[in-house]
Amino acid sequence: MMEEIKNFWLDIKSALEFKLFEIQDYSISLYNILIVVLVFIAIRLLVNGLERLLKRQLSDKKNFTEGKLIAFTKIGKYIIYVLGFILALKSVNINITPILIGSSALFVGLGFGLQEAFRDFVAGIMLLFEGDVMVGDVVEMENETVGVVKQINLRTSKVRTRDGIMMIVPNSQLTNDRVINWSNSNRLTRFRVDVGVAYGSDTKLVEKLLLECADKEETITERIKPFVMFQNFGDSSLDFSLYFWSEEVWRIERTKSRLRFSIDQAFRDNKVTIPFPQRDLHFKSKDISLKD
Structure with a gap:
């Protein structure tokens, strides 16, 4: 055996x-x-x-x-x-x-060519350790793109936009560029909707209608009351802004859209006009005498 x-x-x-x-x-x-x-x-x-x-x-x-x-x-x-x-x-x-x-000489040459990759690598470590941007956060980048962070790797991160597009973002862009992290902010965030009305409109009525529209919107919090600012005497309109607070950061554009529909209907019902931009042109005429 x-x-x-x-x-x-x-x-x-x-x-x-x-x-x-x-x-x-x-x-x-x-x-x-x-x-x-x-x-x-x-x-x-x-x-x-x-x-x-x-x-x-x-x-x-x-x-x-x-x-x-x-x-x-x-x-x-x-x-x-x-x-x-x-x-x-x-x-x-x-x-x-x-x-x-x-291959030492090759590594030196690669070092110059891979500076961007190394910068992204260091930025990835910073993101993972510091936690300024984490998976699941809603971020707004410099180009005004808003998305949810789905994955953070050592060199790049994946961000899904509202359109469902998966973006591959270099980590250095998240650390060096101006990035708004809506998830790290206070849960209640202030937003606004701008609107202009025709000259001669009742400004108090405009304020009342805007606040009523805000009160009807369910995604606007009741803890902090909305308010209206008379912003300016514009070229063609009296400019107002409706300020409100909401926790619906990711779907805030839907909230703004519903508000605009509501404001438009309220203005129509109360004969408040939203003017078209207009320009007045003045021509000076001169008498031209024709001689035979």
Whole structure:
């Protein structure tokens, strides 16, 4: 029995030592391939275990946000992948020292070309650790695009707009540009709807109608009363603004649209006119005498 086991092991060893190819002093055997496969399986198991461990150990801490948890997990994954890659190269008898020395000049050149990517990478770490922008936040970027942050990676983030478009945004844009995080603001946010009425309109009636329209809108909070500002004597109209507070940040454009419909109907019912822009042109005429 022992002799059979010994012979079986020798057969396996002989099969594993079979060289798939050989170039000068370098060769790869089935044993090397098996080690590489086992290394990558171990890396995968280690990454999954690390993720579960971090979630279990850090999720209970009050000062540890979800962004920091994601940051630690992603950085840990990268470290494990790099170490695993080096170990895999070692297992197939590849010496990485000459590779690193020989490619140092290449790395310098890549460094200049990858400045933007490195800046985005650093910005991603800042976002994940600081938590200024987190997954699920409603943000408004410099180009007035409003969207929900769906994912934050180390280099880019994914933002879904109101139109359902998934935008891939460089993280440096979220840290360096002016970005409004509506979710980090007070739950109650102030908005306004502008409207102009014709000269000669009853301004007190206009104020009353605007406030009545605001009171009818369910998404406008009752905790802070809306108010109307007489903004200006415009070129063609008396300009008013209706200010109100709402928690419906993501759907605020729908609220504004319903308000405009309501205001238009209220003005029609009460004979309040919204004027067209107009320009008065004055021509000076001169008498032209015709001589025969």
